[in-house]
Structures are given as structure tokens and as C-alpha cells.
Amino acid sequence: MTIAGTDSGGGAGIAADLRTFAACGVHGCLAVCAVTVQNSVGVTGVHTIPPATVAAQITSVASDIGLDAAKTGMLAGTEIIEAVAEACDANGIGAGGRTPLVVDPVAASMHGDQLLADSALDAFRDLLFPRATIVTPNLDEVRLLIGLDVHDRAAQYEAAKALHGLGPRYVLVKGGHLAEDVEGCVDLLYDGDSFTELPGPRFDTGNTHGGGDSMAASIASGLARGMSAPEAVAFGKRYIVEAVRHSYPLGQGHGPVSPLWTVRPWWEARPTV
Template sequence: MVERTVGTTPPRVMTIAGTDSGGGAGVAADLRALAACGVHGCVAVTAVTVQNSVGVTGVHTLPPEIVAAQIETVATDIGLDAVKTGMLATTPIIQAIAEACDRTGIGGDGPTPLVVDPVAASMHGDPLLADSALDAYRTVLFPRATVVTPNLDEVRLLVGIDVHDRAAQYEAAKMLHALGPRHVLVKGGHLAEDTDICVDLYYDGHTFVELPGPRFATGDTHGSGDNMASAIASALARGLPVSEAVVLAKRFVIEAVRNSYPLGAGHGPVSPLWVMHPWWRDPG
């Protein structure tokens, strides 16, 4: 019998999100990104979606107590170095997550950073969040968040600003920060005035930092927000400050979009697998 080599346990990051049966977003995208970032991914599923590259045709939410139990059973045994959220679907689920986080030291003043990606709709425009849950994001989850990462559509729903230029992006960051998160990243992928670049805006309550990147001529950007939040959580799990984590995550997502691929008849996913060494081709 060959003696095995015992590896070093990597940082542990949980995604609290819904499934995507097409594999482009949700927990599937999160776990790919977490693995590519070198961390161990754990999962608390909030909802099951019937989804492919064209759209979402069905959603089944899990009982809030089951969502909370997934978080607590992992946190109290395996331990968590960071947590990120995705599709949370309903107010009762958000409330259950917040209570589970309080009990396990996630977010707020606890030791485990919490990255909140306030997913409200799929990239096809299909709703993934009950309207009543927007207030739960604002009043329950944002005050516990280490960093929030909304896109411009989510900004409009959360703080009522249509961001059409850089000045409005700055104003939105300030309004989001006033809701309680320690840090804000307003993603600029949907900003029409930026034709050649994509500028995400980071704000810590005192300082703004613009994070520019190239704008690629592709519609295959499914799961880009999941990858961004997962990469931030992975960097935080390694002990990096948020200001450095968002810079690294931006670089990670740029390459993920650069290496995106077509899938099905609709929008293909971004690919975090650009970081993987092709060991199956070159065993050396």
C-alpha cells in the first residue's frame, strides 16, 4: 500500500446561494472560482433554479431553517474563513441567514468576513429575489456585511439611482455605504458611457478607488458577479484587507471574462479555469 501525503488544509470559504442547472452561475460558478483561487469551498443552498443559457424557467426555494442549518453545521465543525452570498430569494431566508451568521461569528463584528452579492435577477432579466426582500437586504444583511458588490441594476433597486455616468456611480457608492456595510464595490459592467473599459468603484467610507479593466466584445459573461464575489471572499479568507482583495478579484475576473466560452444557445459563462495548469496534457 502506498503511503498517502497529508495535505495542508486550505482556507475555507462558504457560498450561500442558489443552484444553476446550466452550471454558469450560482453555486456551480462559485465552487469553480473558489477552487481556482485555492480555497476549499463549502455550500449552503438557498434555492434550486431550472435554468440554462437562455433563461430561468423555475425556482424552488428551500425552507429557511434548512438554509440556516447548512451554515451552522459547517461553521461549527469545519470552520469558515470567509462567507459570500448569492441568490437569497426571500425575506425569511435572509433573516435566517443573518441569525445563523450572528450565532457563528460571520459578518458584523465577528471574525469571519461576509461578502454580500445582492443578486436580484439573472443576466437574462429573470427575477431571483422577491420584491419584499430588498428591504431585508438593506436593513438586515447590509449592516452585517464586510463588503457588498452590487451591479448597476441592483443599485437601482436598492437605493433608487439610475447610474448613467461616473458621478452617479460615486453617489450610489456613498448611499450604499450609508446602509451599513464596511466596504462597497459598485460594479460598472452595465455603464453605457464606458465603451472600451469597465470601471468598478471601491469605497470604504473615506476613500474612493476606481478599478478599470478592458471591456471585451462578448456576451459570454454569465457568472461574472459570482466569480468576483468568490474571488474577494477567497482573498479575505487568506487575511488580505478588503482594499487589496477587491484589486486581486478585479484582475481575476478580467482574465475569467477574457477566457469565457460559448455554451448553449444563450450566454456562456466566464471561466476561472484560466488559472489551472493543464496537468492532463503535461503531467510534468
């Protein structure tokens, strides 16, 4: 399940999550937290869903279909974060439950601007991080959450330690915004005892819209398929490298990363019936 907001341009948010779930071989369910007015250039409007309705969507699916993993994206505000935390507890999602929870703390725009009020950042730290199996902040979100500017690998390690102190089982500090890594992109996984670096290529493209959503969704897909957290993160890293490699231009702004590299062109084959 993805618990997040919509993107009317189809590049990020729930659209990206559901495309990723399908590409990774799992069925996707959703709980909509906000509807955005958005295209490739930016967001011009946000309509939030009542918190009780967000929670009811989670419970409705969990009580019937069941959930093998869940991930959060744009949660829009403090009251929705509180409702999501309560719904997770009620339905066995996250710490203490059978369903792993990936928390992507969407708190900054592509340009690093803060998207959430300080009270909502507090709610992420106090309510969702202790319930999370894995948290997946980018470096702008690290700065907003713990006040640390990461400009080198040593600071990336310090950030992982500080974030782990907020309660998640695993922390994945993504390195895509680390401009000093001009030739590569290293994500850093920390479990409280050991670190694992996950290196990957850095592509010369501005078409990375939805990259964070897609990586978190691919990690959740791996967990849903029964992988351990480190295995799911490695699975997600392999997925997002190819999604960025195959990203494409769209509109006048930033195009999306693409799940389409996983799709066999069945329409080119001769029909068998």
C-alpha cells in the first residue's frame, strides 16, 4: 500500500508508486492523503483529504485484502501524520506489527524548499520514525529533520547515526543530492551497528521527478515479496538505477524516472490467439 498524495502530471506520488509496484511484481493498494495540482514545472495547489478518511482507507484495505508492506509519501500535515500513525497501530503496520513500513519523509521540493510546517516535521520524528522499518530521506530532508547539512561522505554517516537515534530499524540516507560525488551516487544503509554503502552511477539528466517515491516503493515491493530489509534496499537500488537511466522528458520541466524499462513489448509480438 502507498499512503501518499497524487500528482496530476503522473510523475510522482501515488502514480509513481503504483507504476513501481506493478513493475516490481506486486499488487498496489492506496490511501490518498492529498490531491495536488501539479505538472512537470511545479505544484500550484494542494487539497488535503480529511484525516479520518485517510485512516479509513488504510483500515478498509487491511481488513479485507491484507497488506504485505506499506510505504508513506506526501502526508501533507500533522493531523494526517497522526491519523496514519494510529491507523498503522490499529492494523499491525510498522513496529510491533507483521507489516513492514517504509517511511519516505517527503518534506522538501526538488529544489530543497520546505514543504511541511515544523509541527509536521516533529510528527514525522516522533510518530512515524519509531514505527518505521526503513526511513529513506534525501539530503534536503536530512537537513530539515535533524539540522545537518551533508556535503561529504563523513557527514552522510553522521546523519545516518542521528536519524537512527529517532527510532527506525534501518536508515537509508540517499546520496543523489550529494553534488561532491560527481561520478557516482552512493546511498548509505545503517542498522544501528553496521553501515552498507550502495554505489551506483550518476546520470547527467534533469529527469528525476518521482525518483524518491519510486525507490521507496520498490523497497516496499521487495519487503512485500519476503525479502529482508537489506535485500529489499539492494533490490530498490537496482530498480531505481535503471529507472533513472531510462527516464524521459515530459512537459516543460522535469521529466519522470521510468518503470517502463521492466516492460516487455508484448504488443510487438504476434498474437497467439
